Amino acid sequence: MLKTLDNYQLRKIKLMKSIAIIGASGYTGAQITSLINADSNLSVQGLYVSENSLDKGRKLADLYPTYSHMAYTLSPLTDEAKQQIVDQADGVVLATEHSVSLELAAWFYKQGLAVFDLSGAYRFADIAQYPKWYGFEHTYPEVLAEAVYGLAEWNAEQIKQTRMIAVAGCYPTASLTALKPLKPFLTEMYPVINAVSGVTGAGRKAQLHTNFCEVSLTPYGVLGHRHQPEIATHLGQEVIFTPHLGNFKRGILATITVQLKPGTTEADIEKAYSVYDSSPIVTVKHNMFPKVDDVVHTPNCHLGWKFDANSGYLVVASAIDNLMKGAASQGLQCIKIHFGV
Ligand SMILES: NC(=O)C1=CN([C@@H]2O[C@H](COP(=O)(O)OP(=O)(O)OC[C@H]3O[C@@H](n4cnc5c(N)ncnc54)[C@H](OP(=O)(O)O)[C@@H]3O)[C@@H](O)[C@H]2O)C=CC1
Numbered sequence: 001m002l003k004t005l006d007n008y009q010l011r012k013i014k015l016m017k018s019i020a021i022i023g024a025s026g027y028t029g030a031q032i033t034s035l036i037n038a039d040s041n042l043s044v045q046g047l048y049v050s051e052n053s054l055d056k057g058r059k060l061a062d063l064y065p066t067y068s069h070m071a072y073t074l075s076p077l078t079d080e081a082k083q084q085i086v087d088q089a090d091g092v093v094l095a096t097e098h099s100v101s102l103e104l105a106a107w108f109y110k111q112g113l114a115v116f117d118l119s120g121a122y123r124f125a126d127i128a129q130y131p132k133w134y135g136f137e138h139t140y141p142e143v144l145a146e147a148v149y150g151l152a153e154w155n156a157e158q159i160k161q162t163r164m165i166a167v168a169g170c171y172p173t174a175s176l177t178a179l180k181p182l183k184p185f186l187t188e189m190y191p192v193i194n195a196v197s198g199v200t201g202a203g204r205k206a207q208l209h210t211n212f213c214e215v216s217l218t219p220y221g222v223l224g225h226r227h228q229p230e231i232a233t234h235l236g237q238e239v240i241f242t243p244h245l246g247n248f249k250r251g252i253l254a255t256i257t258v259q260l261k262p263g264t265t266e267a268d269i270e271k272a273y274s275v276y277d278s279s280p281i282v283t284v285k286h287n288m289f290p291k292v293d294d295v296v297h298t299p300n301c302h303l304g305w306k307f308d309a310n311s312g313y314l315v316v317a318s319a320i321d322n323l324m325k326g327a328a329s330q331g332l333q334c335i336k337i338h339f340g341v
């Protein structure tokens with residue numbers, strides 16, 4: 001029977017899965033490395049940075065002393081390294097910028113690996129969206145056609161079936177987790193999402209606007225952030241989305257105001273959110289609101305809501321850690337769902 005299985009199927013039934021992490025010196029890459037390292041069903045094949053990276057050859061723990069228990073070295077992603085990944089790994093995590101992920105995802109996918117991309121390069125099924133929101137033409141429609149949106153609580157069946165997983169964005173994860181259960185009750189009025197992110201959301205590289213002395217709570221990307229169409233696409237409804245940069249390191253709080261269909265009751269909303277009753281990750285509270293501090297460094301999403309039956313307005317707040325549920329721990333959820341470990 002084994003003779004009829006191809007290499008990928010054989011790898012899939014192997015008990016321990018080996019994962020390569022590309023972009024491992026960045027915030028999400030280092031975070032997912034620590035999660036994979038701690039998981040008894042997974043092993044780290046290797047950690048990679050760009051071929052000419054200033055960090056190549058350095059130990060991850062030298063960049064992040066908090067990871068002093070891990071002895072991994074950052075290797076340059078040369079052609080030989082890519083071939084080694086193909087030979088040794090079952091899956092590859094891309095914790096790289098969108099245009100880098102665009103190329104690497106297609107290459108590793110075509111070599112037969114499972115790809116878990118933390119960037120936005122494969123999150124829209126509609127190829128026409130990429131030039132506007134990401135500034136590039138998507139040149140791999142055949143790989144894009146295989147991509148599934150890695151919102152773990154909602155798309156588990158598809159995540160099992162495909163090798164190309166576009167892990168959901170950070171603000172979209174917070175927003176969609178709150179809004180998707182309410183879909184049957186939404187009207188034509190757009191939900192209004194105001195969200196604040198910690199500065200790690202912008203990545204590790206030096207940028208003026210994330211300097212300590214520059215950061216002060218402010219909106220950005222108003223009526224033009226790429227997460228607006230990501231949320232709208234995966235909700236199936238337009239939204240108004242306003243992100244803010246907050247003066248804290250980690251975490252996202254999205255506060256969402258939405259008018260529900262006439263006749264909607266509190267019981268309807270309770271029932272809608274009961275979809276998360278069996279989830280160890282999503283917790284829903286009525287008339288109690290979440291705090292960012294309660295979710296940072298955890299994979300959890302905390303939701304809190306209040307409804308005014310007279311006006312039909314619901315306010316729901318959603319808190320996650322942008323580096324965890326917004327990227328690395330959701331990536332880990334996708335890996336574990338995909339490989340069934
Ligand atoms: N930060 C966040 O909260 C979230 C981020 N994301 C997404 O995850 C991805 C990574 O984000 P983040 O960790 O913040 O980014 P960082 O800027 O912190 O890290 C980027 C990493 O990519 C490496 N890199 C750059 N170019 C290449 C290349 N050509 N080949 C291999 N490695 C390369 C960098 O190392 P070097 O340059 O030294 O090679 C670094 O390790 C992005 O697409 C981002 O949009 C998703 C959800 C949340």
Ligand SMILES: CC(=O)N[C@@H](CCC(=O)OP(=O)(O)O)C(=O)O
Nearest residue numbers: 118119120169170197198201202
């Ligand atoms: C504070 C900050 O700059 N946040 C980033 C979002 C985080 C991110 O990298 O976006 P993805 O989840 O789509 O990968 C931004 O607004 O672009």
